[in-house]
Amino acid sequence: MKTHEKTIVLHTYPDMYEAAIMQELLNESGIDSFLNDENVMGVDPVGGTELRIFEKDKEIAESILTAKNSSKSAKDK
Numbered sequence: 001m002k003t004h005e006k007t008i009v010l011h012t013y014p015d016m017y018e019a020a021i022m023q024e025l026l027n028e029s030g031i032d033s034f035l036n037d038e039n040v041m042g043v044d045p046v047g048g049t050e051l052r053i054f055e056k057d058k059e060i061a062e063s064i065l066t067a068k069n070s071s072k073s074a075k076d077k
Contacts, residue, residue: 006055011065012048019049022065029064031057
């Protein structure tokens with residue numbers, strides 16, 4: 001019997017490019033993630049591209065993206 005794990009939206013990005021970068025970062029850390037419109041390039045005019053993960057991975061995924069955003073902010077200064 002298969003069990004279905006619940007997925008949640010971790011973050012919504014304004015464009016597919018940024019969402020794909022964050023997805024790759026999560027995948028490199030062993031976290032499976034999914035984009036809502038992987039086959040559509042560019043901007044989704046209805047609110048952006050959703051980066052989805054399994055609910056069980058929420059805490060670690062948030063910490064990975066927070067660390068990435070913190071290092072990006074430090075480089076921008």
